Amino acid sequence: MSSDPAAKSPTPPEPLPPPPAEAVARFSPEILSRLTDYGQQLATAGVVRGLIGPREVPRLWDRHLLNCAALAEAIGEGESVADIGTGAGLPGLVLALARPDLRVVLVEPLERRCVFLQEMIARFRLAPRVELRRGKAHVVKPCAADVVTSRAVAALDVLAGWSFPHLRVGGRLLALKGDRADEELLAAKTELAKWGADTEAGVIVCGADWLPQPIKVVRAWRRR
Numbered sequence: 001m002s003s004d005p006a007a008k009s010p011t012p013p014e015p016l017p018p019p020p021a022e023a024v025a026r027f028s029p030e031i032l033s034r035l036t037d038y039g040q041q042l043a044t045a046g047v048v049r050g051l052i053g054p055r056e057v058p059r060l061w062d063r064h065l066l067n068c069a070a071l072a073e074a075i076g077e078g079e080s081v082a083d084i085g086t087g088a089g090l091p092g093l094v095l096a097l098a099r100p101d102l103r104v105v106l107v108e109p110l111e112r113r114c115v116f117l118q119e120m121i122a123r124f125r126l127a128p129r130v131e132l133r134r135g136k137a138h139v140v141k142p143c144a145a146d147v148v149t150s151r152a153v154a155a156l157d158v159l160a161g162w163s164f165p166h167l168r169v170g171g172r173l174l175a176l177k178g179d180r181a182d183e184e185l186l187a188a189k190t191e192l193a194k195w196g197a198d199t200e201a202g203v204i205v206c207g208a209d210w211l212p213q214p215i216k217v218v219r220a221w222r223r224r
């Protein structure tokens with residue numbers, strides 16, 4: 001046995017930082033409290049179960065919760081959303097918590113993540129407005145959603161093939177893509193064309209008037 005007492009106890013998880021001023025100004029106290037609770041679940045169970053890295057905890061608000069919440073700007077009242085490769089619920093659960101008018105399907109193949117997602121659906125009493133479909137995007141039942149979202153799942157040319165089958169014709173893809181958005185859009189033109197989605201596709205910015213670092217999102221409509 002080690003004589004070093006520090007070696008006996010694992011490093012305690014970092015606490016979730018308090019919500020930044022832009023979150024307090026943006027959300028009602030009720031929504032802020034739900035996002036804070038979800039952030040705490042990510043910072044504790046999420047870290048312990050390896051769903052997010054411990055180093056992400058100090059930046060959970062700005063890099064994860066608020067980035068995902070900003071995507072809500074591009075989603076209309078009462079629309080249905082399918083979040084492909086949601087992981088621990090990013091952005092799908094954040095959207096569901098921040099926007100009680102939305103119906104959200106979370107698509108995720110990995111069991112560990114699905115167990116956590118089911119716990120969150122129960123914790124926040126989100127059923128039946130929020131549903132989990134466990135499996136790879138090309139295997140699970142198509143969602144016929146108004147909007148398909150994704151973050152950090154695959155390059156856009158691959159992601160398009162996974163996402164468009166879950167859209168109704170006339171629905172749109174919203175993929176958080178960061179600084180590579182324009183580059184990926186260009187590289188995915190051929191795949192987008194298969195869905196009639198190449199001509200109107202573009203990159204939009206969300207959170208421009210309230211996020212310190214607004215997000216870049218590829219938006220493309222399914223036309224066939």
Ligand SMILES: C[S@@+](CC[C@H](N)C(=O)[O-])C[C@H]1O[C@@H](n2cnc3c(N)ncnc32)[C@H](O)[C@@H]1O
Pocket residue numbers: 084085086087088089090091107108109110113135136137138150151152153162
């Ligand atoms: C890097 S994680 C991102 C998770 C989350 N979207 C986020 O931003 O934190 C990628 C996720 O995509 C999921 N994934 C990988 N291939 C997939 C597929 N074919 N269909 C659906 N999800 C997939 C993985 O299981 C994983 O949870």
